[in-house]
Amino acid sequence: MNKIIEVKDLVKYFEISPAHSINKNYVKAVDGVSFDIFEGETLGLVGESGCGKSTIGRLILGLTKPTSGEIFLEGRNINSISKKELRKIRKDIQVVFQNPYSALDPKMTIEDILSEPLSIHKIVYKYDYSKEVKRLLELVGISSKDAKKFPHEFSGGQRQRICIARAIATRPKFIICDEPVSALDVSVQSQILNLLDDLQKELNVSYLFIAHSLNVIRHVSNRVAVMYLGKIVEMGTTEEIYNNPLHPYTKALFLSAPVLNPWSNKDREILSGEIPSPIFPPKGCSFHPRCKYATGICSEKKPFLQTIDGSHKISCHLYDISDKTKEVLT
Amino acid sequence: MMDRLLEVKDLKTYFMIGKGTIKAVDGVTFSLDRNETLAIVGESGSGKSVSALSIMGLIKPPGKIVSGEIWFNGRNLLDMPEKDMRKIRGNRISMVYQEPMTSLNPAIPVGEQIREAIVIHTSASKMASKERAIQLMKDVNIPEARIRYKDLPGKFSGGMRQRIMIAMALACYPDILIADEPTTALDVTIQAQIMKLLRTMKKGLNMSMILITHDLGIVAENADRVIVMYCGKVMEEAKVEDLFRNPKHPYTVGLMKSIPSIDTKVAKLYSIPGYIPHPSQFPRRCRFSNRCSKAKDICSSKQPDLIEVKEGHKVRCWLYM
Numbered sequence: 001m002n003k004i005i006e007v008k009d010l011v012k013y014f015e016i017s018p019a020h021s022i023n024k025n026y027v028k029a030v031d032g033v034s035f036d037i038f039e040g041e042t043l044g045l046v047g048e049s050g051c052g053k054s055t056i057g058r059l060i061l062g063l064t065k066p067t068s069g070e071i072f073l074e075g076r077n078i079n080s081i082s083k084k085e086l087r088k089i090r091k092d093i094q095v096v097f098q099n100p101y102s103a104l105d106p107k108m109t110i111e112d113i114l115s116e117p118l119s120i121h122k123i124v125y126k127y128d129y130s131k132e133v134k135r136l137l138e139l140v141g142i143s144s145k146d147a148k149k150f151p152h153e154f155s156g157g158q159r160q161r162i163c164i165a166r167a168i169a170t171r172p173k174f175i176i177c178d179e180p181v182s183a184l185d186v187s188v189q190s191q192i193l194n195l196l197d198d199l200q201k202e203l204n205v206s207y208l209f210i211a212h213s214l215n216v217i218r219h220v221s222n223r224v225a226v227m228y229l230g231k232i233v234e235m236g237t238t239e240e241i242y243n244n245p246l247h248p249y250t251k252a253l254f255l256s257a258p259v260l261n262p263w264s265n266k267d268r269e270i271l272s273g274e275i276p277s278p279i280f281p282p283k284g285c286s287f288h289p290r291c292k293y294a295t296g297i298c299s300e301k302k303p304f305l306q307t308i309d310g311s312h313k314i315s316c317h318l319y320d321i322s323d324k325t326k327e328v329l330t
Numbered sequence: 331m332m333d334r335l336l337e338v339k340d341l342k343t344y345f346m347i348g349k350g351t352i353k354a355v356d357g358v359t360f361s362l363d364r365n366e367t368l369a370i371v372g373e374s375g376s377g378k379s380v381s382a383l384s385i386m387g388l389i390k391p392p393g394k395i396v397s398g399e400i401w402f403n404g405r406n407l408l409d410m411p412e413k414d415m416r417k418i419r420g421n422r423i424s425m426v427y428q429e430p431m432t433s434l435n436p437a438i439p440v441g442e443q444i445r446e447a448i449v450i451h452t453s454a455s456k457m458a459s460k461e462r463a464i465q466l467m468k469d470v471n472i473p474e475a476r477i478r479y480k481d482l483p484g485k486f487s488g489g490m491r492q493r494i495m496i497a498m499a500l501a502c503y504p505d506i507l508i509a510d511e512p513t514t515a516l517d518v519t520i521q522a523q524i525m526k527l528l529r530t531m532k533k534g535l536n537m538s539m540i541l542i543t544h545d546l547g548i549v550a551e552n553a554d555r556v557i558v559m560y561c562g563k564v565m566e567e568a569k570v571e572d573l574f575r576n577p578k579h580p581y582t583v584g585l586m587k588s589i590p591s592i593d594t595k596v597a598k599l600y601s602i603p604g605y606i607p608h609p610s611q612f613p614r615r616c617r618f619s620n621r622c623s624k625a626k627d628i629c630s631s632k633q634p635d636l637i638e639v640k641e642g643h644k645v646r647c648w649l650y651m
Contacts, residue, residue, distance in 0.1 A: 048517035185373035186546075187585060187606070190588035190589070190600065190602075191603075215589065215590040219590035219595060238595070242593075260546055260591075261550055261574065262571050263571070272523070274520065275517070
């Protein structure tokens with residue numbers, strides 16, 4: 001399979017200290033993240049607010065510059081190429097945002113909204129715009145008769161379909177879906193998930209699917225990465241993560257999700273504490289203050305992502321085989 | 331028969347906007363027993379929040395309670411003068427809102443905001459009410475409550491602010507707590523903590539709770555009884571076990587089927603066709619008829635009634651007539 005996106009040791013710190021101050025503080029939004037996304041595949045990125053999942057999306061889109069690290073699109077480093085080149089490859093990376101109410105210009109008709117990417121990236125000839133707009137609308141399940149309407153004439157679910165049509169207009173290889181269904185009602189959510197799935201099969205596009213809801217991630221993803229405070233703590237195929245979660249945070253996350261079952265055990269153990277500040281993350285493993293398995297080493301040494309089994313990777317000292325053996329040896 | 335605490339009868343709350351009338355709540359009837367948790371589930375525009383605001387007497391123009399009765403402690407809240415209603419609101423019936431970020435006054439220390447609720451409804455002295463407020467902050471598990479009493483809301487995280495909101499709502503040991511999407515703005519791990527806190531507080535204070543949510547998972551874990559609302563009407567009412575074991579209304583069934591499962595993966599998700607109609611364009615007859623896979627001729631010509639099909643299980647659908 002072709003590697004579409006490769007992210008290597010990506011770091012993004014936001015400076016938050018007041019101007020001219022000597023002691024600089026940084027929000028460590030993304031702190032050393034690496035992953036690959038292959039052709040036609042969906043990587044699910046799951047985590048709670050402030051874990052850096054949306055920042056990763058913005059970094060890949062080139063909306064913010066990384067502090068360090070590299071992003072490759074089909075082998076080309078998008079941070080070191082010229083602006084002109086970057087403009088060209090932008091059409092290969094598209095995005096669908098969370099809020100379809102603010103993602104569409106209220107003063108433009110749907111036809112204008114969808115023609116814009118066509119003209120910027122010269123996808124089709126000008127006299128074919130309206131034909132192409134019709135094709136795109138039909139692809140996402142909106143009547144082509146509605147092309148002259150304005151965004152406010154559509155419901156939230158329909159607007160999200162239009163956002164998706166705009167994203168696929170440039171025939172991208174890769175789409176970042178940043179919480180595309182979390183603003184939608186349940187009965188509309190499943191329509192959009194099915195649409196994204198159909199389009200992936202039809203257009204062979206890869207997705208980075210960013211979401212906080214575990215059941216949605218399970219449904220859409222081939223592989224899943226779980227993030228906590230700017231780092232990937234566990235990564236693997238969807239089956240590996242959901243059938244056999246290993247990291248204490250992943251386990252706790254699964255236990256916190258409400259179950260659709262009134263007979264389930266309501267008083268199961270839940271994770272205490274809150275997400276620490278990303279400005280001063282805890283020393284060592286950033287999860288250790290909330291982790292019930294934490295030992296001495298967890299507050300001193302940062303764990304790193306290591307392969308456990310097959311493609312299952314985890315960043316936790318509990319699974320530090322090398323360190324345990326070291327302890328035994330000394 | 332359990333002790334009936336609140337009874338809402340044929341409540342109609344309309345919003346007069348421009349030329350049209352939006353029937354946000356259109357003939358809703360339900361009751362709440364003592365120590366019970368009643369969940370109101372529905373999607374946006376179903377009228378679940380407007381029902382709650384109607385009980386609280388917080389409907390403002392252009393909204394208007396057109397008809398109906400809300401019985402609490404032998405009195406109809408809708409006939410009550412505002413002066414009396416103030417003694418009930420925040421005292422006997424209180425509410426927790428969805429947005430912990432905007433529901434607190436950013437310029438007043440959180441402790442003082444909790445104390446305000448106590449001062450308004452009791453004759454406690456300044457010292458006593460402050461101690462009560464600190465105790466309440468401890469009850470909702472805010473660490474170092476005495477020190478944090480003086481902090482402004484901006485110094486608290488979303489989960490902590492929601493705890494403050496809960497402390498404020500519980501300040502007078504209410505009979506009924508209305509929680510309107512109390513965890514929607516929060517992360518899953520924090521959501522689990524807040525729901526657990528609500529369950530413990532409800533037990534400890536012998537309260538009844540109306541839990542408004544769109545999340546069926548939260549319903550399954552917290553409710554005793556459920557009403558499912560769609561476009562201003564109650565579509566189904568049942569005990570939580572009955573609803574999950576045997577959902578009857580095509581809307582409830584569709585809703586449950588369209589939620590992706592966390593345990594298994596299906597090739598294609600079920601989805602209810604169409605969209606939730608705009609409140610000014612609700613279908614004239616059965617409001618779900620234009621999206622229903624089992625719709626018959628009668629569904630688009632006559633409004634079905636809410637019929638009891640089994641003890642405690644009511645459905646508004648022509649399939650069960």
